[in-house]
Amino acid sequence: MPANNDQPRARNVPPRNSVREARRGNRSRAFLWILGFIALIGVGAIGYVASKPKSSSVATVDIADTSNAGPSQGYLIGKVDAPVKIVEFADFECPSCGGWATVTEPDVRSRIIEPGLANLTYYDYPLEQHRNTLAASNAAACADEQGKFWPMHDRIFQAQTEWNGEATDAPKPFFKRYAGEIGLDVAKWETCFDARKYQKRIAANLADGMRRGVNSTPTFIIGDRKYPGMRSYDELKALVDSAARASGAPIAGGAAAPAKK
Amino acid sequence: MTKRMIVAALALAGIFVSLYLTLYKLGIIGELSCSIGSCETVNTSKWSRFLGLPVAAWGLLFYIDVFAISLIGTFPRFEDERVISIVLVAEAAVGVLFSAWLTYLELAVIQAICIWCVTSAVIVTLILVVSAADMREFARRGDLAAQ
Numbered sequence: 001m002p003a004n005n006d007q008p009r010a011r012n013v014p015p016r017n018s019v020r021e022a023r024r025g026n027r028s029r030a031f032l033w034i035l036g037f038i039a040l041i042g043v044g045a046i047g048y049v050a051s052k053p054k055s056s057s058v059a060t061v062d063i064a065d066t067s068n069a070g071p072s073q074g075y076l077i078g079k080v081d082a083p084v085k086i087v088e089f090a091d092f093e094c095p096s097c098g099g100w101a102t103v104t105e106p107d108v109r110s111r112i113i114e115p116g117l118a119n120l121t122y123y124d125y126p127l128e129q130h131r132n133t134l135a136a137s138n139a140a141a142c143a144d145e146q147g148k149f150w151p152m153h154d155r156i157f158q159a160q161t162e163w164n165g166e167a168t169d170a171p172k173p174f175f176k177r178y179a180g181e182i183g184l185d186v187a188k189w190e191t192c193f194d195a196r197k198y199q200k201r202i203a204a205n206l207a208d209g210m211r212r213g214v215n216s217t218p219t220f221i222i223g224d225r226k227y228p229g230m231r232s233y234d235e236l237k238a239l240v241d242s243a244a245r246a247s248g249a250p251i252a253g254g255a256a257a258p259a260k261k
Numbered sequence: 262m263t264k265r266m267i268v269a270a271l272a273l274a275g276i277f278v279s280l281y282l283t284l285y286k287l288g289i290i291g292e293l294s295c296s297i298g299s300c301e302t303v304n305t306s307k308w309s310r311f312l313g314l315p316v317a318a319w320g321l322l323f324y325i326d327v328f329a330i331s332l333i334g335t336f337p338r339f340e341d342e343r344v345i346s347i348v349l350v351a352e353a354a355v356g357v358l359f360s361a362w363l364t365y366l367e368l369a370v371i372q373a374i375c376i377w378c379v380t381s382a383v384i385v386t387l388i389l390v391v392s393a394a395d396m397r398e399f400a401r402r403g404d405l406a407a408q
Binding site: 027028031034035038039041042043045046049050 | 270
């Protein structure tokens with residue numbers, strides 16, 4: 001009875017290979033299905049997140065109740081009576097604000113603000129996680145005292161990586177150097193900076209942003225709509241154009257942005 | 262599913278988690294913005310870079326590597342290659358140590374938790390557990406062969 005003797009052996013010894021062979025097909029098919037499933041979920045989730053900001057982050061805000069209401073005071077560039085008013089909430093230490101200020105904003109100034117299509121008002125929105133941003137806001141406010149907010153704004157953003165919280169614990173010497181470079185009365189600037197003279201204004205600007213539902217920087221408010229996140233020149237131009245169309249003519253100047261000192 | 266298939270599946274999930282964090286760090290995904298929140302705090306902290314690359318990008322390279330090795334390890338030709346299991350365990354061990362260091366930084370230094378970073382730490386720990394089990398299987402098989 002060789003068959004009887006062989007049977008158990010055939011089940012015990014070769015199974016290692018033959019069962020493996022038999023299962024291999026099923027197993028790798030299941031494996032591929034699972035990989036495909038994970039890939040589908042992954043690609044879907046990332047695709048969803050990637051497309052999200054543009055579609056859902058545009059919220060309507062009411063700017064009437066906050067303009068000129070509190071002691072918040074932004075910094076205006078452009079014609080006071082420009083037909084469209086762009087409000088920017090930004091943090092001097094935020095990398096994307098820096099990217100916007102140095103890459104996009106020059107175009108926005110020369111092609112939108114200087115021709116008088118819109119003006120822009122900058123408000124401080126110092127974020128907690130940035131250690132030196134409050135000092136930067138103070139440095140800029142003290143430059144504003146001497147009528148040079150915007151040169152200081154540009155200088156601070158250009159050199160963001162040398163004074164930010166990742167680079168140093170003591171940003172003041174950098175700001176002092178910029179103050180000299182842009183032609184401020186440095187002694188006067190330093191007195192102002194050391195006294196944190198405009199700390200309250202900065203806090204008020206932040207509070208203003210919070211009231212308007214700003215929770216990331218940069219956030220732009222154009223017309224009555226809020227646009228969180230960086231915008232390219234083209235995107236911003238389109239938003240300005242549509243705000244201009246919506247308002248028709250430069251009427252109803254009620255929501256005037258705070259003027260430059 | 263062999264253990265290597267499980268490792269490959271975990272690594273693929275890890276690829277997507279770290280890809281998300283890398284794109285986020287590069288500003289391609291989400292709003293290119295700084296906002297309030299723990300992931301922002303963690304991902305913009307000075308520990309979010311390692312040897313000049315974002316930590317998330319290191320994670321991405323790591324998972325791609327583990328995925329490739331474990332996938333190759335499932336091919337019939339390489340199924341019995343013990344060295345693949347050893348490499349997987351060694352890499353996963355490095356990954357776990359690195360994740361442990363990052364999690365320590367999150368908890369003790371930055372004092373903020375980034376949920377996706379924690380997810381990645383869990384995935385890499387599972388990879389280590391499963392690939393260690395895979396290696397032990399070889400040891401057991403080796404014993405059998407010796408008998």
